[in-house]
Amino acid sequence: MALLSNFGGVAVFASMMITLLVHLPYQVISTSRTASTVEGFLGGLCASSVHIHGYKCQEFQVSTDDGYILSVQRIPPHRSSSVVGSDGPKTSRPSPPVLLQHGLLVDGMTWLLNSPGQSLAFILADSGFDVWISNIRGTRFSRRHVTLNANINPEFWDWTWDDLIMNDLPAVINFIFKQTGQKLHYVGHSLGTLMALASFSSGNEKQVVDKVKSAALLSPIAYLSHMTTAFGVVAARSFVGEITTMFGLAEFNPKGEPVAIFIKAICAQPGVDCYDLLTELTGKNCCLNSTVVDLFLNTEPQPTSTKNLVHLAQTVRDGRLAKYDYGNANFNLEHYGNVKPPAYDLTRIPRDLPIFLSYGGRDALSDVKDMEALLDDLKNHDIDKLHVQYIKDYAHVDFIMGLTANDLVYNQIIKFFNNQQ
Numbered sequence: 001m002a003l004l005s006n007f008g009g010v011a012v013f014a015s016m017m018i019t020l021l022v023h024l025p026y027q028v029i030s031t032s033r034t035a036s037t038v039e040g041f042l043g044g045l046c047a048s049s050v051h052i053h054g055y056k057c058q059e060f061q062v063s064t065d066d067g068y069i070l071s072v073q074r075i076p077p078h079r080s081s082s083v084v085g086s087d088g089p090k091t092s093r094p095s096p097p098v099l100l101q102h103g104l105l106v107d108g109m110t111w112l113l114n115s116p117g118q119s120l121a122f123i124l125a126d127s128g129f130d131v132w133i134s135n136i137r138g139t140r141f142s143r144r145h146v147t148l149n150a151n152i153n154p155e156f157w158d159w160t161w162d163d164l165i166m167n168d169l170p171a172v173i174n175f176i177f178k179q180t181g182q183k184l185h186y187v188g189h190s191l192g193t194l195m196a197l198a199s200f201s202s203g204n205e206k207q208v209v210d211k212v213k214s215a216a217l218l219s220p221i222a223y224l225s226h227m228t229t230a231f232g233v234v235a236a237r238s239f240v241g242e243i244t245t246m247f248g249l250a251e252f253n254p255k256g257e258p259v260a261i262f263i264k265a266i267c268a269q270p271g272v273d274c275y276d277l278l279t280e281l282t283g284k285n286c287c288l289n290s291t292v293v294d295l296f297l298n299t300e301p302q303p304t305s306t307k308n309l310v311h312l313a314q315t316v317r318d319g320r321l322a323k324y325d326y327g328n329a330n331f332n333l334e335h336y337g338n339v340k341p342p343a344y345d346l347t348r349i350p351r352d353l354p355i356f357l358s359y360g361g362r363d364a365l366s367d368v369k370d371m372e373a374l375l376d377d378l379k380n381h382d383i384d385k386l387h388v389q390y391i392k393d394y395a396h397v398d399f400i401m402g403l404t405a406n407d408l409v410y411n412q413i414i415k416f417f418n419n420q421q
Contacts, residue, residue, distance in 0.1 A: 024196045025124040029181055031156060045073045045133065049112040053126060060173045064137070064167040067148070069143035072172055074109060074179075075121055075131040075313070076274045084220055095130040096213070096421065098181045099172065103190030104312070105254060108141035110189075113292050113299075118403060120187065127414050130180060134172045136164055138251070139302040154250035160311035161191065165199045170207035183213040185417045189400050191282065193217040197374075198350040214354035218399040218411045219363055222346060222377075223370040224316045252309055254301040284362050285395040287402035296401070321346065344379040356387045356416045358409055360394030387416055 001416070030355055037141045046057035050073070058074040077095040100111045100121060111133055116122035135142045137159065147158040176184050188196045196215055199208045311324045318325070323341040326332050334340050355378070359371050378386055378397075391398075391408055399405060 026333065032360065042073065045108055045112065045135075046397065049109060050075060050121075053116050053122065055116075055122065060175070061144075062171050063146070066163065066167050067146040068137040068167070069142065069144035069146070070168060070172060071108075071135045071139075072135060072175065073133040073135075075125045077124045077128045077130055078122075094180070094182060095128055097130040097132055097176050097182055097184040097419065098124050098177060098417070099132045099134060099184050099186050100189040101134050101169070101186065101192030102136070103188075105191055105304055105342065106137045107302050108133035109299050110296075113295055113401060114289070114403075115189055118145070118347075120405070120413075122407060123410050124414070129185075129414075129417070132172075132176050132184070134168070138166050138304050150251070157250035157305040158307060159305050160308045161194060161198075162311070162323050164195050165202065169199055171419070172212050173208055176213045181265060183211050185420070186212050186215040187218070187413065188215070189218045190221050190396065193220040194222060197222050197346055197349065198344045200353060201344050201346045208352060209353065213352070214356070214357070214417060216356040216416060218358050219366040219396050220357055220359060221366055222321055222374045223319070224312075224365070243299050245266075249306050251303055252306045253303045256388070261397040285397045286393045287398050287404045288360070289401070289403055290346055293400055307389070308356070345375065347380070349378065349381070351382045352379060352385055354380070354385045354387075354420050356413060358389040358391065358399065358412070360396070360398060361390065361392040362395040365396045 005122070044059045046059050050057035055078060056076050058076075058364040060068045060072040060074065062072050064070065075123075100108065102108055102110050111121040112119050116126070121133060122130050137143075138157065143150040149193060150156045173184065188194075192378055196217060197220070200212075202208075202217070203218055307324070314325050320343055322343040323336065325341045326335060332341055336342055357371075359366050359368070361368060375388065389412060394402065394408075399409060402408075
């Protein structure tokens with residue numbers, strides 16, 4: 001067990017992130033990288049997952065300020081959006097845009113796995129919304145850069161969720177704003193909620209907040225101090241800074257051999273059930289379809305940067321939401337002008353920004369106690385602008401793959417969005 005003694009909770013935390021939405025046993029994880037991460041999806045998300053259901057779909061490439069080229073899909077409204085005028089007849093109006101932002105180690109496919117009547121992207125399109133799907137850097141359709149090669153240059157993977165907040169999210173939001181001429185509604189799940197919350201608090205109004213009409217955050221992730229998983233406890237006590245030098249891996253590819261070795265070592269530990277990691281890591285999801293889970297396992301998980309996982313582990317360990325800690329006072333001083341990384345102050349989120357929060361009583365990642373800390377940050381929010389939904393039986397994955405999510409969550413989101421028009 002030298003492997004575990006060297007990396008301790010780092011490996012555990014990394015494996016937890018890999019299996020964030022997966023109950024995949026380590027024996028079936030690939031031990032070699034495929035020639036192409038988009039094999040079988042050469043037509044992109046539109047061809048593989050949208051057109052086959054009879055919906056229109058467009059593929060776009062969006063460039064970030066630091067040179068990454070992101071894949072973005074657009075599903076136009078499946079029916080016209082209309083309003084009733086003062087004289088009675090219905091008149092058409094521009095369809096409101098909605099951006100869907102996925103979580104960690106997955107991509108935009110997660111919004112399309114269920115049937116059209118159960119997948120949020122299709123449900124929104126059927127309800128008259130102009131749906132946009134983002135795929136963050138490093139995922140299968142967003143592995144391009146103006147100068148760097150994801151398979152050759154380690155520099156391609158030199159980023160954390162700080163960079164997603166500063167570059168990916170503003171690039172996509174500005175692109176949608178230019179295409180539609182409208183402010184957009186935002187839906188995030190898990191890491192997608194962290195990106196939004198941190199961005200909204202950063203005083204980045206011109207780039208993000210001024211172009212967002214409202215935000216719906218599912219299984220919000222801000223604080224991670226109370227995760228009810230053994231993996232989370234170990235990760236919180238671990239020293240994560242050394243992974244960048246000891247691990248020597250820039251890309252964290254869940255289907256690659258180094259990660260498979262880590263998972264194998266972890267699964268050999270007493271009490272670790274690698275055949276039911278979905279429940280152990282995300283909580284007991286109430287409402288998943290086994291067929292959809294199998295489909296998920298055929299398409300995910302997706303790569304991320306090792307540095308990104310280190311940053312998330314720091315959030316667990318330190319109990320604060322802050323920028324990446326370089327593990328050295330001089331390095332931090334060089335980057336931030338301070339020996340400690342600056343914190344994201346969520347109390348700075350504009351009080352009048354309409355926010356819908358939905359969280360579950362069985363969620364082991366977005367724990368109720370951590371949600372209470374987030375709600376405390378928002379205690380001065382305008383009372384009519386903050387809507388909170390608590391679903392006692394829901395865990396982390398139910399919000400995006402649950403068979404009852406349409407009735408319990410998505411209908412509420414649509415109602416919330418419509419009230420902001």
